[in-house]
Amino acid sequence: MKSRILIAIIFAVSIGFPACQKDDLGVKGPSSLDVKIEAINKSYNLPVSDGTKSVAITNASVAWDSVQLVVSQIKFEAALKSLVTHRDSIEIEYKWTGPTVANLLNSKVVLGNFMLQPGYYDEIELKVYGNKKDAGNKPVFYMAGHYTSTQNSKIPIVVHVYNDIQFKTEKDSVTVTEESVDITSYIQLYLDKLMVDIDPVMLDNAKLTDGVIVISDDSNRQIYYTMVYNLIKNHYCYYKSKHKGK
Numbered sequence: 001m002k003s004r005i006l007i008a009i010i011f012a013v014s015i016g017f018p019a020c021q022k023d024d025l026g027v028k029g030p031s032s033l034d035v036k037i038e039a040i041n042k043s044y045n046l047p048v049s050d051g052t053k054s055v056a057i058t059n060a061s062v063a064w065d066s067v068q069l070v071v072s073q074i075k076f077e078a079a080l081k082s083l084v085t086h087r088d089s090i091e092i093e094y095k096w097t098g099p100t101v102a103n104l105l106n107s108k109v110v111l112g113n114f115m116l117q118p119g120y121y122d123e124i125e126l127k128v129y130g131n132k133k134d135a136g137n138k139p140v141f142y143m144a145g146h147y148t149s150t151q152n153s154k155i156p157i158v159v160h161v162y163n164d165i166q167f168k169t170e171k172d173s174v175t176v177t178e179e180s181v182d183i184t185s186y187i188q189l190y191l192d193k194l195m196v197d198i199d200p201v202m203l204d205n206a207k208l209t210d211g212v213i214v215i216s217d218d219s220n221r222q223i224y225y226t227m228v229y230n231l232i233k234n235h236y237c238y239y240k241s242k243h244k245g246k
Helices: 191-195 200-204 221-231
Strands: 006-012 022-028 031-040 043-045 061-081 089-103 111-116 119-130 141-148 154-161 165-177 181-190 212-215 236-243
Touching: 031 061, 043 191, 061 111, 061 191, 089 111, 119 181, 154 221, 165 181, 165 221, 165 236, 181 191, 191 221, 200 221, 212 221
Parallel strands: 006 089, 022 165, 031 181, 154 212
Antiparallel strands: 031 111, 043 061, 061 089, 061 119, 061 141, 119 165, 141 154, 181 236
């Protein structure tokens, strides 16, 4: 009979995985898992396709210079199964608690540090939480850059999200056998995908605040809610590993 046990380990610190595939890291022993959140495609043309249909690309474009996220908590959940039988399983839940303000354009920023015991990790989920109570009077998610219109006018653009944010990644399986290794999970936030279903005409006609396109709950709300909807969808992740000390 399958045993189901919940283990929760909370890491509290003062500072501040939708691809499903099987990875066999071929390593032995206790391993550590770090998490990085990367902002990908910081400049692109509009409109952006969701991959299900083609769109006629225009000369309108967006380029982002700053992308920040208040990371309140990262939760790792998986079913840890026996390396021998792959049957009996233990439900594992690890939590890293911040908060910290993460610069998503800085590839060196590492969040969380989880110890992984030897085993077959199945049904992996990595959840990221950004809570407004941790942001104070600042946005939980913030982007700034410029929009180049269809008439070739360059206009500053900012995005302010003050609400709670949660998104996750999913992965099928990772095997850890018996030698210490450092594993890094790269969560990739594709910035162009945040503007799926946003026509450049919407930005051409956007309300300006002191000459800036402000996208928030109070300004250009149709664009805002579309971007937030895309932000809280599942995101892509991949893993890299190396032996400790190398």
